[in-house]
Amino acid sequence: MISTVGVIGAGSMGTAVAQSISGRAGEVIIFGRRQEIVDSINHDNHNTMYFPGLRLRPNIRARVMNDRRDLADCEVVIIAVPSSEVRSVVNAAGDGLADRYLITMAKGLEYPSLKTMSEIIREETGNPDIACFSGPTFADEIAYGHIAGATIGVGDDPSLRATMSDLFGEFILDFSDDIRAVELCGVLKNVYAIGTGMWDSVYSNHNEHYTFLNMCYKEMCIFLRAISLDEGIFTKFCCFGDFNLTANVDKSRNRTLGLMVGKKIVKTPYLESGVTFEGSRSVKGIIELAKNHDIDIPIARFVYDVLSGNNNVRISVDTLVRRTA
Numbered sequence: 095m096i097s098t099v100g101v102i103g104a105g106s107m108g109t110a111v112a113q114s115i116s117g118r119a120g121e122v123i124i125f126g127r128r129q130e131i132v133d134s135i136n137h138d139n140h141n142t143m144y145f146p147g148l149r150l151r152p153n154i155r156a157r158v159m160n161d162r163r164d165l166a167d168c169e170v171v172i173i174a175v176p177s178s179e180v181r182s183v184v185n186a187a188g189d190g191l192a193d194r195y196l197i198t199m200a201k202g203l204e205y206p207s208l209k210t211m212s213e214i215i216r217e218e219t220g221n222p223d224i225a226c227f228s229g230p231t232f233a234d235e236i237a238y239g240h241i242a243g244a245t246i247g248v249g250d251d252p253s254l255r256a257t258m259s260d261l262f263g264e265f266i267l268d269f270s271d272d273i274r275a276v277e278l279c280g281v282l283k284n285v286y287a288i289g290t291g292m293w294d295s296v297y298s299n300h301n302e303h304y305t306f307l308n309m310c311y312k313e314m315c316i317f318l319r320a321i322s323l324d325e326g327i328f329t330k331f332c333c334f335g336d337f338n339l340t341a342n343v344d345k346s347r348n349r350t351l352g353l354m355v356g357k358k359i360v361k362t363p364y365l366e367s368g369v370t371f372e373g374s375r376s377v378k379g380i381i382e383l384a385k386n387h388d389i390d391i392p393i394a395r396f397v398y399d400v401l402s403g404n405n406n407v408r409i410s411v412d413t414l415v416r417r418t419a
């Protein structure tokens with residue numbers, strides 16, 4: 095059994111994954127930035143801000159981010175903060191992330207570098223032992239122990255693979271040695287989830303919904319075929335599963351953002367609500383990446399145009415339909 099696992103990020107996914115793996119590790123330390131969350135975990139076994147009704151296992155404790163005393167004791171460190179924060183958080187952790195296994199859960203793309211999270215982490219730490227975890231994994235459902243599938247993106251290091259299989263033994267797992275492709279699946283699905291929300295704000299029939307879903311998945315596969323070294327990526331949890339979960343289910347923040355923008359409930363793409371909308375931050379980078387690979391992704395551009403306020407969703411949807419027809 096792995097003795098100590100660190101989880102950086104005391105939000106939805108950090109708390110959920112801490113609960114999920116705590117049955118497979120001696121101790122889990124959640125590193126959060128708010129003292130009140132750290133205190134609620136340590137004094138009451140609850141993260142009252144994110145999962146007030148969930149009693150966390152007794153072997154989960156918390157530390158404030160800048161208190162890195164315990165980071166050195168962690169054999170494995172999971173990074174579960176929004177992608178926009180990964181570089182600064184990893185940089186702040188400094189050499190506390192060297193010489194141990196690192197796992198990223200963040201689904202975003204840095205702009206304008208177009209780097210994925212594992213690439214940023216490796217750049218900041220120099221540590222090559224990095225894996226990623228991505229799939230149809232709503233945090234609340236993970237937190238309460240429901241079944242979920244996930245793709246582990248990991249290189250050919252047998253020890254790291256074994257550690258990932260052990261740590262995430264509660265999940266149904268598939269594996270890919272193309273870490274970047276697994277991460278890009280998580281980025282793409284968020285963009286198409288926003289797009290599906292926008293589409294569904296205009297069209298309400300089943301045929302229309304699933305026609306658009308197919309259009310999105312086709313565009314996602316064209317993109318992945320151009321960049322992925324893993325020919326099987328299309329049927330892995332990080333791809334088909336997570337795309338469908340996020341594009342179809344209103345629990346998804348990205349889909350909800352698409353619905354809200356499509357219905358003109360919100361205007362600014364980068365909302366100050368404090369909610370983590372990964373897709374709106376990554377769409378520009380996806381468009382740039384596609385251009386670099388000479389790939390045409392009209393739906394991603396549709397999403398970007400509407401989020402940027404360049405067009406109203408009805409006009410954009412109509413253009414998309416006529417363009418694709």
Ligand SMILES: NC(=O)C1=CN([C@@H]2O[C@H](COP(=O)(O)OP(=O)(O)OC[C@H]3O[C@@H](n4cnc5c(N)ncnc54)[C@H](OP(=O)(O)O)[C@@H]3O)[C@@H](O)[C@H]2O)C=CC1
Pocket residue numbers: 103104105106107108126127128159174175176177179182183199200201202231232233234368369370372
């Ligand atoms: N939620 C989900 O269902 C899933 C999320 N993910 C991915 O996990 C990643 C994290 O998302 P999620 O947990 O949902 O987001 P949340 O908004 O629920 O939580 C984000 C957490 O990160 C913390 N945080 C933000 N900035 C910093 C910082 N600079 N330093 C330290 N901590 C910081 C927040 O602190 P504070 O509480 O103080 O704001 C919060 O605890 C995203 O990339 C997301 O796509 C993946 C699968 C499922």
Ligand SMILES: O=C(CO)COP(=O)(O)O
Pocket residue numbers: 201229230231232233284287336339340345346347348349370372
């Ligand atoms: O990645 C997720 C589920 O796998 C969470 O999706 P949202 O960020 O759209 O809520």
